[in-house]
Amino acid sequence: MDPRPLSSLTPGSKGVVASIQVPPAHRARMLEMGLLVGTPLEVIRFAPLGDPVEIRIRGYNLSLRRHEADLVLVREA
Amino acid sequence: MSTATSQRSFLAVLTGNPNCGKTTLFNALTGLRARVGNYAGVTVERKEGALLVSSRDQPVTILDLPGTYSLSPQSLDEQIARDILFQRLPEVAAPDLVLVVIDGSNLQRNLYYATQVIELGYPTFVALNMVDVARANGHEIDDRSLSAALGVPVFPMSASTGEGVKAFADAVKAHAARGTQRVIPREFSELPEDFGREAREIQGELSKLFPHRERLAAAEALLLLSDDQALQAHPDHYPAALQEKVRNARTRLEKSGTDWRSASIEGRYARAAAIEMAVITETGGPEETVSDRIDRVVTHQVWGPLIFVGILLALFVSIFWVAEIPKGWIEWLVGALAGWVSGAMPPGDLNDLLTNGVVAGVGSVVVFLPQICLLFLFISALEDSGYMARAAFLMDRVMSRVGLHGKSFIPMLSSFACAIPGIMATRTIETVQDRLVTILVAPLMSCSARLPVYTVLIAACIGGGAFVKGLTLTGMYLLGIVGALGMAWLFKKTLLKGEPPPLLLELPPYKRPLPSVILRHMWDRSSLFLRRAGTVILGINILLWFLATFPRDEGIGNRFEVERNQRIQAEHPGDTTPEAWAARRAALEGAEGEPGVLLEALRQLDREQAGEELRNSYAGRLGRLVEPVFRPLGFDWKMGIGIVASFAAREVFVSTMSVVYNVGAGDAGDEEGTSGLAERMKTERRADGTAVYTPVTGLTLMVFYVFAMQCVSTVAVVRRETNSWRWPLFQFAYMTALAWVLAFATRWIGIALGGG
Numbered sequence: 001m002d003p004r005p006l007s008s009l010t011p012g013s014k015g016v017v018a019s020i021q022v023p024p025a026h027r028a029r030m031l032e033m034g035l036l037v038g039t040p041l042e043v044i045r046f047a048p049l050g051d052p053v054e055i056r057i058r059g060y061n062l063s064l065r066r067h068e069a070d071l072v073l074v075r076e077a
Numbered sequence: 078m079s080t081a082t083s084q085r086s087f088l089a090v091l092t093g094n095p096n097c098g099k100t101t102l103f104n105a106l107t108g109l110r111a112r113v114g115n116y117a118g119v120t121v122e123r124k125e126g127a128l129l130v131s132s133r134d135q136p137v138t139i140l141d142l143p144g145t146y147s148l149s150p151q152s153l154d155e156q157i158a159r160d161i162l163f164q165r166l167p168e169v170a171a172p173d174l175v176l177v178v179i180d181g182s183n184l185q186r187n188l189y190y191a192t193q194v195i196e197l198g199y200p201t202f203v204a205l206n207m208v209d210v211a212r213a214n215g216h217e218i219d220d221r222s223l224s225a226a227l228g229v230p231v232f233p234m235s236a237s238t239g240e241g242v243k244a245f246a247d248a249v250k251a252h253a254a255r256g257t258q259r260v261i262p263r264e265f266s267e268l269p270e271d272f273g274r275e276a277r278e279i280q281g282e283l284s285k286l287f288p289h290r291e292r293l294a295a296a297e298a299l300l301l302l303s304d305d306q307a308l309q310a311h312p313d314h315y316p317a318a319l320q321e322k323v324r325n326a327r328t329r330l331e332k333s334g335t336d337w338r339s340a341s342i343e344g345r346y347a348r349a350a351a352i353e354m355a356v357i358t359e360t361g362g363p364e365e366t367v368s369d370r371i372d373r374v375v376t377h378q379v380w381g382p383l384i385f386v387g388i389l390l391a392l393f394v395s396i397f398w399v400a401e402i403p404k405g406w407i408e409w410l411v412g413a414l415a416g417w418v419s420g421a422m423p424p425g426d427l428n429d430l431l432t433n434g435v436v437a438g439v440g441s442v443v444v445f446l447p448q449i450c451l452l453f454l455f456i457s458a459l460e461d462s463g464y465m466a467r468a469a470f471l472m473d474r475v476m477s478r479v480g481l482h483g484k485s486f487i488p489m490l491s492s493f494a495c496a497i498p499g500i501m502a503t504r505t506i507e508t509v510q511d512r513l514v515t516i517l518v519a520p521l522m523s524c525s526a527r528l529p530v531y532t533v534l535i536a537a538c539i540g541g542g543a544f545v546k547g548l549t550l551t552g553m554y555l556l557g558i559v560g561a562l563g564m565a566w567l568f569k570k571t572l573l574k575g576e577p578p579p580l581l582l583e584l585p586p587y588k589r590p591l592p593s594v595i596l597r598h599m600w601d602r603s604s605l606f607l608r609r610a611g612t613v614i615l616g617i618n619i620l621l622w623f624l625a626t627f628p629r630d631e632g633i634g635n636r637f638e639v640e641r642n643q644r645i646q647a648e649h650p651g652d653t654t655p656e657a658w659a660a661r662r663a664a665l666e667g668a669e670g671e672p673g674v675l676l677e678a679l680r681q682l683d684r685e686q687a688g689e690e691l692r693n694s695y696a697g698r699l700g701r702l703v704e705p706v707f708r709p710l711g712f713d714w715k716m717g718i719g720i721v722a723s724f725a726a727r728e729v730f731v732s733t734m735s736v737v738y739n740v741g742a743g744d745a746g747d748e749e750g751t752s753g754l755a756e757r758m759k760t761e762r763r764a765d766g767t768a769v770y771t772p773v774t775g776l777t778l779m780v781f782y783v784f785a786m787q788c789v790s791t792v793a794v795v796r797r798e799t800n801s802w803r804w805p806l807f808q809f810a811y812m813t814a815l816a817w818v819l820a821f822a823t824r825w826i827g828i829a830l831g832g833g
């Protein structure tokens with residue numbers, strides 16, 4: 001299946017990060033938090049107001065905004 | 078170095094990711110003797126303390142660094158941690174031992190940071206914390222193989238239960254006694270070959286340039302090569318030739334197709350994942366952890382926001398109800414103290430200064446201590462349990478609407494307690510603009526110093542039961558929130574434009590907070606408030622007492638004395654001597670039951686005399702001087718005195734009004750538990766006999782206090798945090814102007830709706 005933006009996945013779906021298109025300056029911290037190409041992730045939920053999204057990577061829970069989640073492409077498992 | 082250690086204290090620094098339990102471990106290691114201060118020039122909290130088990134001749138100091146995710150800092154907090162580890166902070170000596178705390182229930186990401194720190198080449202111990210949580214999740218961690226993989230000693234523990242802490246403390250002590258040992262350099266990141274070659278090249282340069290930091294060179298080279306900002310942040314730190322070399326190396330890597338930004342991060346995570354695989358045995362945990370189940374409710378589409386509002390409401394209602402009980406006791410104590418002081422000394426100015434200036438003034442602020450403690454208790458519990466991160470998660474959308482971060486929510490929520498810790502908490506915000514905007518609007522959140530003002534004004538002006546009063550209070554807090562968000566939006570649109578950086582918010586598992594840690598937190602913060610009551614407010618009260626008492630005009634007192642005596646004589650023609658009048662008054666005051674007409678009239682004359690004297694005093698003159706500014710808001714010169722005085726600190730309003738209205742001994746505590754001041758304010762009348770403290774006046778005053786920047790300490794902190802006078806002065810000006818305009822609007826809307 002073609003990679004899809006993280007923001008378009010439904011809660012409960014799992015996948016692997018295929019590419020990260022966030023501009024370099026903003027990418028560094030994402031990488032350091034463990035969100036790398038090849039990292040398996042699970043979408044946990046969206047906040048009640050629709051943003052941000054909570055995901056589970058590397059055994060912990062992280063939330064990021066749709067704005068960035070749009071730029072993280074995920075290959076669904 | 079080994080000779081120097083015997084003279085100075087052995088320094089062990091404690092570092093780790095946020096939420097790994099560092100503070101809990103620090104408290105367990107140092108007991109109650111920690112000192113809290115600041116790093117020079119910034120308000121990053123500096124916590125250090127002596128290791129409890131260390132001996133007098135081999136003292137060990139533990140320094141708690143701010144929690145950090147990596148050595149490439151994104152915020153001021155993280156920068157301080159990095160600078161200390163890289164020995165760039167002159168005020169902190171080179172660490173003798175580094176203690177890295179790892180959250181065992183979140184091993185991979187914690188290992189990412191731990192391996193970075195181990196590579197720095199210091200003697201290092203790993204505190205493998207939260208093993209209880211890991212075990213409950215079905216992860217058994219083999220600390221021996223972890224130690225073998227990392228090449229440093231690993232101590233499994235649960236800082237919150239104390240399990241394993243003693244062994245750790247003893248090991249630190251033993252290490253300090255043994256003195257320096259050679260550290261075998263370690264590298265954890267599995268680097269692409271060309272990247273590794275370039276890094277070694279730069280390492281060689283660094284060793285030549287900074288020979289005293291030679292052992293750090295390998296780690297520093299990695300950071301210089303892969304962190305965009307490492308060079309930029311310290312343009313004068315690195316000579317131009319080196320900067321040039323780093324840039325050339327990056328260009329070469331790009332040409333050969335190696336991403337220099339991610340290469341070392343990916344290499345390190347690969348290693349961290351491999352280590353995790355090797356040391357964890359799955360013992361079969363629950364399908365869903367307790368924390369996940371809680372989160373399903375707490376961040377639920379419907380329940381989440383309801384719980385959020387419920388928590389805020391519970392906070393404000395309990396402040397009004399629960400805190401009333403101890404408040405009554407303190408009021409009684411203050412009243413008793415004032416009575417005792419006034420009885421124990423001959424009457425005169427000194428007596429008056431002590432009872433009306435010192436005891437009543439400071440007492441009227443200390444009375445709010447229970448409410449402030451309760452507020453801090455709530456905030457500390459929300460922080461330590463992990464709920465604060467959820468609140469940021471829920472609120473992020475709202476915050477992003479005004480152009481801010483969910484992270485700005487935490488400083489703003491802390492500002493409910495006090496703007497100072499709130500402004501200090503902005504250190505975790507990554508961009509300068511966002512941080513400034515948060516600083517500018519944080520004092521609009523109603524801090525605990527406004528609480529005494531609201532409480533007194535609500536008690537004096539707003540009728541109805543506890544529900545109406547609670548609602549009014551909640552309304553004031555909401556007004557502050559709306560104001561803060563509105564101004565943030567305005568600032569982001571105009572003054573401080575800028576793309577917000579990505580939000581990356583960790584949602585740590587819920588923890589049952591330790592009562593001892595929460596109480597400690599609460600006490601640290603409340604005692605700051607008390608110290609202020611003890612110093613600033615005491616000083617202002619004494620000054621105010623002088624202003625309110627002098628210059629004396631004996632004529633006023635004599636005139637009223639004559640009038641009172643005529644009244645007595647009119648009722649009791651037999652009383653003709655001063656002794657007889659005094660005795661009559663004493664008898665009336667001493668009588669049981671409701672005061673009679675005569676006594677009421679005499680007391681009214683007392684009050685008129687006090688008012689006349691105040692009017693004539695320096696304070697009265699000052700109040701009348703500023704009255705034109707406040708007259709459009711419907712404030713009289715007495716309120717003017719209160720407002721002017723509270724530009725030093727808001728809670729001074731209460732003590733000032735106590736001085737202004739002469740609420741001293743005897744009046745302070747009464748049966749209903751409402752403060753004597755509010756009762757006194759209720760009886761205040763205008764010349765035409767109507768009440769001064771009407772609901773509209775009360776609301777207008779409160780709205781003014783919601784928005785006005787009346788706190789010298791906040792101005793000072795903003796000055797320090799922004800490193801210039803520009804921002805604090807701008808903040809002072811905009812807030813005061815806003816306060817005046819909105820108070821004016823409140824008054825006229827109130828009058829239009831039929832209020833007085």
Ligand SMILES: Nc1nc2c(ncn2[C@@H]2O[C@H](COP(=O)(O)OP(=O)(O)OP(=O)(O)O)[C@@H](O)[C@H]2O)c(=O)[nH]1
Pocket residue numbers: 094095096097098099100101102143144206207208209210234235236237238461462588589590591594
């Ligand atoms: N179950 C369990 N809880 C712990 C342990 N250590 C700490 N906690 C709890 O984890 C929470 C966070 O601990 P802190 O000590 O405040 O964490 P910190 O690393 O200082 O966090 P920051 O202040 O954000 O840097 C608190 O509620 C602690 O009681 C542990 O070993 N086991």
